[in-house]
Amino acid sequence: MATIISNIEVSPSVYVIKVAGQWAGAMGQFYMIRHRATQGIAITDPLLSRPLSIHDQGDDYIAFLYRVTGRGTALLASLSVGQELQLSGPFGNGFPVVDPSESVALVGGGMGVAPLLLAAKHYRQADIYVGFNHHSFAVESFEQILQDSQQIHITQGQHTNIVDIVDPRLYSVIMACGPAGMLQALATKIKSLHARTLLYISTEKRMACGIGACLTCSIQTVNGNARVCKEGPVFTAEEVNWNDLSHM
Amino acid sequence: MATIISNIEVSPSVYVIKVAGQWAGAMGQFYMIRHRATQGIAITDPLLSRPLSIHDQGDDYIAFLYRVTGRGTALLASLSVGQELQLSGPFGNGFPVVDPSESVALVGGGMGVAPLLLAAKHYRQADIYVGFNHHSFAVESFEQILQDSQQIHITQGQHTNIVDIVDPRLYSVIMACGPAGMLQALATKIKSLHARTLLYISTEKRMACGIGACLTCSIQTVNGNARVCKEGPVFTAEEVNWNDLSHM
Amino acid sequence: MTSLICNLAGVALRNPIIMASGTFGFGREYGELYDLSILGGIASKGLTLHPRSGNTGCRVQETPSGMMNSVGLENPGITSFLENELDHMVASGAVVIANLGGAHLEEYVTGAAQISESCDLRQRQGQKAVDLLELNISCPNVKEGGIQFGVDTEVARQIVREVRQVTRIPLIVKLSPNAQDIVAMAYMCEQEGADAVSLVNTFSAMKIDIAQRRSAFQNTYAGLSGPAIKPIALRMVHQVSQALSIPVIGMGGISSVEDMIEYIMAGAEAVQIGTYNFVNLHAGEELVSGLTAWMEKEKVQSLDEIRGIV
Amino acid sequence: MTSLICNLAGVALRNPIIMASGTFGFGREYGELYDLSILGGIASKGLTLHPRSGNTGCRVQETPSGMMNSVGLENPGITSFLENELDHMVASGAVVIANLGGAHLEEYVTGAAQISESCDLRQRQGQKAVDLLELNISCPNVKEGGIQFGVDTEVARQIVREVRQVTRIPLIVKLSPNAQDIVAMAYMCEQEGADAVSLVNTFSAMKIDIAQRRSAFQNTYAGLSGPAIKPIALRMVHQVSQALSIPVIGMGGISSVEDMIEYIMAGAEAVQIGTYNFVNLHAGEELVSGLTAWMEKEKVQSLDEIRGIV
Numbered sequence A, B: 001m002a003t004i005i006s007n008i009e010v011s012p013s014v015y016v017i018k019v020a021g022q023w024a025g026a027m028g029q030f031y032m033i034r035h036r037a038t039q040g041i042a043i044t045d046p047l048l049s050r051p052l053s054i055h056d057q058g059d060d061y062i063a064f065l066y067r068v069t070g071r072g073t074a075l076l077a078s079l080s081v082g083q084e085l086q087l088s089g090p091f092g093n094g095f096p097v098v099d100p101s102e103s104v105a106l107v108g109g110g111m112g113v114a115p116l117l118l119a120a121k122h123y124r125q126a127d128i129y130v131g132f133n134h135h136s137f138a139v140e141s142f143e144q145i146l147q148d149s150q151q152i153h154i155t156q157g158q159h160t161n162i163v164d165i166v167d168p169r170l171y172s173v174i175m176a177c178g179p180a181g182m183l184q185a186l187a188t189k190i191k192s193l194h195a196r197t198l199l200y201i202s203t204e205k206r207m208a209c210g211i212g213a214c215l216t217c218s219i220q221t222v223n224g225n226a227r228v229c230k231e232g233p234v235f236t237a238e239e240v241n242w243n244d245l246s247h248m
Numbered sequence C, D: 001m002t003s004l005i006c007n008l009a010g011v012a013l014r015n016p017i018i019m020a021s022g023t024f025g026f027g028r029e030y031g032e033l034y035d036l037s038i039l040g041g042i043a044s045k046g047l048t049l050h051p052r053s054g055n056t057g058c059r060v061q062e063t064p065s066g067m068m069n070s071v072g073l074e075n076p077g078i079t080s081f082l083e084n085e086l087d088h089m090v091a092s093g094a095v096v097i098a099n100l101g102g103a104h105l106e107e108y109v110t111g112a113a114q115i116s117e118s119c120d121l122r123q124r125q126g127q128k129a130v131d132l133l134e135l136n137i138s139c140p141n142v143k144e145g146g147i148q149f150g151v152d153t154e155v156a157r158q159i160v161r162e163v164r165q166v167t168r169i170p171l172i173v174k175l176s177p178n179a180q181d182i183v184a185m186a187y188m189c190e191q192e193g194a195d196a197v198s199l200v201n202t203f204s205a206m207k208i209d210i211a212q213r214r215s216a217f218q219n220t221y222a223g224l225s226g227p228a229i230k231p232i233a234l235r236m237v238h239q240v241s242q243a244l245s246i247p248v249i250g251m252g253g254i255s256s257v258e259d260m261i262e263y264i265m266a267g268a269e270a271v272q273i274g275t276y277n278f279v280n281l282h283a284g285e286e287l288v289s290g291l292t293a294w295m296e297k298e299k300v301q302s303l304d305e306i307r308g309i310v
């Protein structure tokens, strides 16, 4: 159990929740989060934990950036400071640590920005591209850690697309997170420009256990099935089956 | 939905919860209470509402005195000021309004004191007998409304029994609430002393609807089945079947 | 204009929302809370030929997202229903469904005949009567040692056949999810002339009071209802809808507009609301207005557009 | 001294707590979280003769107090299990149960024979092997158009009989709650020489994605598990325990020590924990220590004192 330090709406229906404690985890990894009303009272609805990427970490806290999309996240948003959460993790492979000589871009669409903050803290030189359909969020957090304000590029509104403003030829490695359609568009752009960029994508799939035991999060890859929670959530664009990724 | 004004532990595992609003209800009636985490999020566990007697009422609040005995009451105890509850009521018949010339006693055992406060507010001249196995609670609330401190009699501890200190011959009407065993002991005492006291008891039975539609709270009476939530919870000792009352 | 009207064996319902038997009494109590005429229909508490006082001991237990009940068909009997409750139900303005139980074959048949004759008489006198008869075949057969009638298709066939013969009131047969083969059971009802089937009744289930080291219910088993059962009930409604040409009334755990839509998309002509009436005393009115709102938002003009689409 | 030891067909388990097939992989992942040797047993992910990649599309949906899965028996196949997983499972120290599935009769029989031969060989070489074989008869029979083997007693009889002939490994038959008559099914298993039965597997259930107007699962139906089903599963375990003389392993929704006690009081020799492993990744260790604590508090020295007491 972990105590909530803050739970703030940073944009309509988008929250940052901070939980006390020293929590392990690397960029691109996630936690399984469950709301138990009170220690010792077993509440069976909602039943399953929800996967949320690590958004930020400090010596005495961990933070998640989440959007209210259903019952679990709505419940999460209803919690106040001092209440408790069940956190398990960190799980998943996370984003790769590449050689400092590589030129890296981080590309996020919507909630896809969540895991990129930790990546930006690691890749301080990386260019950052973030796109929002409606309101933006988390942008200041990126700005605070960047060495140069020129590093961050933002699109906003339904008629612009973050992929349009990324020139993959400038980067040897791109790490991206966002809707499956956006990720595929980025992969297609790399291909059509004959760029030699290596694209890593963070994928999503419904999960039950989060640790690799239940096989409910399997996706098809060129090497056979892979578990998003264990071999993923980060895969290279080359290995995934885009059709399969569009199913939740 | 109703907002919680306060929720205070007044004795180990015993709480008084105050809810804002002008709520109807008479002595001995009850409300069905359900904890919905947040407006609009349907949580199906726990599913059913819990019946709680009206403990106290004011112009802008209603109060319930409850003991944590299971999941529903534990959840209730975990709620904080500002959170919301679903309240439906008032339900049930409540304690009778008898002629001011009658000499009335109110007898409560343990949580059975809960509905008696409102009755004491009505019967200002009544003698009050309250017994507790362990810690006492709510006693000051009674003291505050009494005209004479001699009116209240208390027993405390597992070796004393509130029934022992009630002399039913002094009263033409007794209204009592508490464990079935205690109520039956009181009825037996009245009989064995050949007292002509009319004994009203407030009964408990598991409920689903609280309004008389589901028949899960039926008990046997001399007039056939009766619904604790509708014809009750207050019955005369004469009409109930003690055997049946001991089943929850 | 969106229309919610639905049709069960020639009986038009204002909307497909029916209050389930045993969860709505005869409508009196809920009628104090809201106007019942907005409902599609009301199924009466299960009736038996003679009054029954029901089961002793504990009658209800909460389970994870569900509840178990062992009311044991407490009811005033058919005669009292006809005399004291029917007028009131008719006056509610909703379609009136009489739910009929029984402990043996003759009880069902005699009960159906009594309701039927009394209703014929009322109609000759120009009074409205029972619109639909819902035959609850889940009752334990006391003559056969308590086995449920609704488990074995051939045992149930006899009841459906004989009841069908004694009444012209449109007949719904209410199926038990404990049936060995619910599709065969439903198909039998269609063959025997039922006008519709409704499903599901409660699931046979158990809860043990570990402190007392005995079943929480005196009858050992009791009936499970509520959201917990919805996924299983929905599957059954889907299977039965695929196999039948008469209308199917779906129920089991419905607690939201979305739940109703699932049942309708699975093929249900109408739905029944049971346990949710306890969780939300205003369930009926909220679901009726919620369904209208949903249809307007989704630009669905008639439920026929989505019925059985899955 | 309280003793939790329990006995399944001559195999002694440290305690009656077994991790259910498909919810614990081959133990590797949970083995990183706690010491598996404290467990009574571990049932492997369902194995088939050949590797299977499982179902496409959505594989899990949450339901009220439950979940539905449509993993579709994704597994590495028996050969890979024997080569890559069995040693690791044996090393865990818990009793090893191989769970066997199949899409048609021959697949079951060939699979059972392969496991059996390989285990005989291991034993001749002094290596520990599979302790118990758990035959999952709930798989859809692809040759018969997808009907579940475990629904009809006589269809299932053939599998149990033929598998029994090819293996001397103690045989548990895992029953489907979708069986037409679960008591008859269980009794058949006893007649055909099964050493134990386990129940229940998941309930056939449905969830409709109303926005997409189609089933949430590509296979239309999927399997319901978790606390929602516990009351029904417990009733089935009670019924089967009353009818059989071989041990019964109970499961379905167990999420607490009290739930385990209910199953044991209903007659179960051992219990399996499925979905709760997902809800609480430390379920296994917490339930083992919780059961010991409960027995001490209640002064129950052996579970035999309470087994089948209801």
Ligand SMILES: Cc1cc2nc3c(=O)[nH]c(=O)nc-3n(C[C@H](O)[C@H](O)[C@H](O)COP(=O)(O)OP(=O)(O)OC[C@H]3O[C@@H](n4cnc5c(N)ncnc54)[C@H](O)[C@@H]3O)c2cc1C
Pocket (backbone or CB within 6 Å): A030, A048, A049, A050, A051, A052, A053, A054, A064, A065, A066, A067, A068, A069, A070, A071, A072, A073, A074, A111, A114, A115, A203, A204, A205, A206, A207, A233, A248, D061, D062
């Ligand atoms: C590895 C990973 C990391 C994620 N990181 C974040 C993050 O940092 N911020 C954020 O806002 N969201 C993130 N998501 C998505 C997030 O898990 C879902 O939005 C959330 O589970 C929805 O829960 P709900 O109860 O509100 O929705 P409901 O629709 O009520 O949930 C029902 C069930 O479906 C599952 N589900 C629904 N949508 C998703 C989804 N998109 N992905 C996975 N499961 C889903 C739920 O977990 C639950 O089991 C991540 C998903 C994955 C797989």
Ligand SMILES: Cc1cc2nc3c(=O)[nH]c(=O)nc-3n(C[C@H](O)[C@H](O)[C@H](O)COP(=O)(O)OP(=O)(O)OC[C@H]3O[C@@H](n4cnc5c(N)ncnc54)[C@H](O)[C@@H]3O)c2cc1C
Pocket (backbone or CB within 6 Å): B030, B048, B049, B050, B051, B052, B053, B054, B064, B065, B066, B067, B068, B069, B070, B071, B072, B073, B074, B111, B114, B115, B203, B204, B205, B206, B207, B228, B233, B248, C061, C062
């Ligand atoms: C008319 C009436 C008035 C009551 N007034 C009060 C009061 O003022 N203060 C107070 O502390 N308690 C009162 N009770 C008892 C109170 O309703 C239960 O203690 C409470 O429902 C327990 O809920 P739980 O979830 O904590 O327990 P659990 O055991 O987890 O509840 C499981 C189910 O059993 C029911 N249940 C369990 N115990 C009782 C019980 N004693 N009576 C009725 N249902 C029960 C619950 O409502 C629930 O449906 C009253 C009961 C009735 C019938």
Ligand SMILES: Cc1cc2nc3c(=O)[nH]c(=O)nc-3n(C[C@H](O)[C@H](O)[C@H](O)COP(=O)(O)O)c2cc1C
Pocket (backbone or CB within 6 Å): B214, B216, C020, C021, C022, C023, C045, C046, C047, C069, C071, C073, C099, C136, C174, C200, C201, C202, C224, C225, C226, C227, C229, C251, C252, C253, C254, C272, C273, C274, C275, C276
């Ligand atoms: C307390 C209670 C009493 C019931 N009594 C009857 C009955 O008399 N006749 C009947 O056919 N069904 C009866 N039912 C079953 C319901 O009508 C309905 O089929 C079942 O509860 C499933 O729907 P639900 O999950 O929406 O409650 C009863 C259900 C409950 C909960």
Ligand SMILES: Cc1cc2nc3c(=O)[nH]c(=O)nc-3n(C[C@H](O)[C@H](O)[C@H](O)COP(=O)(O)O)c2cc1C
Pocket (backbone or CB within 6 Å): A214, A216, D020, D021, D022, D023, D045, D046, D047, D069, D071, D073, D099, D136, D174, D200, D201, D202, D224, D225, D226, D227, D229, D251, D252, D253, D254, D272, D273, D274, D275, D276
């Ligand atoms: C994700 C998942 C996968 C499962 N896979 C199998 C399987 O391969 N073989 C099997 O016999 N049972 C399988 N089951 C059924 C469980 O072993 C168990 O019988 C069922 O889930 C009921 O128990 P529970 O309610 O504790 O989960 C699976 C269950 C789940 C949830």
Ligand code: FES
Pocket (backbone or CB within 6 Å): A206, A207, A208, A209, A210, A211, A212, A213, A214, A215, A216, A217, A218, A227, A228, A229, A230
């Ligand atoms: S969520 Fe269980 S294997 Fe990935």
Ligand code: FES
Pocket (backbone or CB within 6 Å): B206, B207, B208, B209, B210, B211, B212, B213, B214, B215, B216, B217, B218, B227, B228, B229, B230
């Ligand atoms: S609780 Fe439903 S009739 Fe009393």
